[in-house]
Amino acid sequence: MSEQPAPSTSAADACAEAPRRTRVALLFGGRSGEHAISAATAAGVLRAIDRDKYDVVPVGITRDGRWVVAADDPERWQIVDGRLPEVTGDDAGEVVLSLTAGERTLRVLEPGAVPTVLGEVDVVFPLLHGPFGEDGTVQGLLELADVRYVGAGVLASAVGMDKHFMKLVLEGQGIPVGPYTVIAARDWATRREECVAAVASLGLPVFVKPARAGSSLGITRVDDLDDLPAAVAEAQRHDPKVIVEQGIEGREIECAVLGGRDGGPARASLPGEIVVDHSAHGFYDFEAKYLDESHVELRCPADLPDRVVAQVRSLAVRTFDAVGAEGLSRVDVFVTPDERVIVNEINTMPGFTPFSMYPRMWAASGVSYPALLDDLIQQALTRPTGLR
Template sequence: MSEQPSPARKTRVALLFGGRSGEHAISAATAAGVLRAIDRDVYDVVPVGITRDGRWVVAADEPERWEITDGRLPEVTSDDGAEVVLSLTAGERTLRVLEPGQVPGVLGEVDVVFPLLHGPFGEDGTLQGLLELADVHYVGAGVLASAVGMDKHFMKLVLEGQGLPVGPYTVILPRDWETRREEATAAVARLGLPVFVKPARAGSSLGITRVDDLADLPAAVAEAQRHDPKVIVEQGIEGREVECAVLGGRSGLPARASLPGEIVVDHGAHAFYDFEAKYLDESAVQLRCPADLPDKVVAQVRSIAVRTFDAVGAEGLSRVDVFVTPDERVIVNEINTMPGFTPFSMYPRMWEATGLTYPQLIDELIQLALERPTGLR
């Protein structure tokens, strides 16, 4: 079990961002928000970017370098800095810089890692497993919860097993689409139209297509498979898109839920809340926080959000997305164990509306990570 940092120095936080998934740029934008807001009087911050091919490099401690500006998506490249490795020597957990032809230099001992990575190879348990092996404290869900939260298929199986309401769906595996396409299409047809065809393990609405005609299904599956060979098809649900932020409890106390927020999309501009609507066309989307819902529905959303968090064994933070139907039923859409975390993202905005500012939220997440033991728990 790793130890708390010495009170003689600041807590050193390694911010990891970028990564190998299609959400690389969103991760960088999230890092920009945290770099700008984290309390430098309390924390020594070490930004580490991960390139699209998986190299860890020293990254600029410059929020403006990593923001989405005028439609420009930021990207970590090998030119950003020297390569970095996490080294375990004599009980220390140290970041070391690798310069060609030179002895590795010490970048700093790490007390806690803040993995601001979205999607596969960062949010799916792979990085979490590495950090567990290294006996390093880190923010957010552990290996299993991260993996379950990333895979919409297994997420729904777990939530159903815990008695939580989820919408009808079917899964298309690569071999099914190649060898039993008629059966797979028939399973989709039984859901009724419209349906939403999604990569099973991707976020930020990448690769999602709304299908109103089965003739368009092959193209939708092909688009989803650009991001993940495994595809999930969900029945379209009539309802309001509502989100709720969950924060782990301190000292063994239960997890906490924020006031819910609502996403309202201009359907004249976008068929649904897709990648462009989320990040490139803010004028077409309203983020209402808190959501205008009856008190009893707010209570139901908050309760289901915490139950969802607990069902997958999440820790630290998660955002739970639900539909609220016209008859006021609450149906879980998904859980995100590392939600968008810029100051303008729904997760921090919902906590702001609930009484926790963005800098306070960052501090709370780091303290939760330091409090939690490493290893089996």
């Protein structure tokens, strides 16, 4: 009996049998003052993510809170010549996260049209900075929807966003932070003299900041108490609660932290340093960060003694663990002239463009930008939602 030829397999059959790529929804933009920085972060991720491994669905959030289908175009979302990108939602349908029969599906709703399906979502990468995104609000939404996501959970995100409670948590864990005072909106309106006295007790200069904002928005250096009311007013444009921190003489050092895999401990990068040309900028403000990089030098790795590097890395991981962070964080510290290390803050969703300090520090530590993205997504895929 002659041997029968094996049945042929069509290209369509081969495609049908091929495993589906992991679908990642990139969430960016948002309602905070850091809308444009979030978009720039998305540009970097869109450019670097492994398209052979991941199916990417960009979802932008407009300033008024609408979720829309966004352009899968890194050039559209990067900062160029001082132009800040913005999600407007023009010519794009609104996106909803549909939960039916255990499915986690993105659907596009357009007026007068049948809803179209973007596909089942395996993991969300919330590239959101500031309130209404980095502060636990979106994380809570995703937990309710039972959708896995990259980065810190609800509590860690909320604590990391609020500089007041962040410092309380760090102090409770014995982590050194600088002297500060908090000005609540009600206290500033009814007990202003007491607030001014508390600020005066810190000594000058001080830095007046919105308690829940990032990217150096609303921050003022105050060298004269007569300038305090204007500085508080500027901070309150971003947040009714204001934190005032004692100025600390020291080098501005940052350290990137990456969550552990398979139950392992968190990992710290080599530290980096921000060197600001103080003839152009009084401190590392929004303009220096994003619009006038010629007067800022980012050194990776920082030129520090080995013992100080070890101390910075250790404190970065301790800070990450203290707030219960997951996935990624950037921890900012001061290194004083006598080599004390003081934690300034933790950012649970740091800037993530290829030129941002977080990926640059990991690159200096031997982890490329695409590998970093892959690590974070794989962490999220293996982490359950809910209590853990």
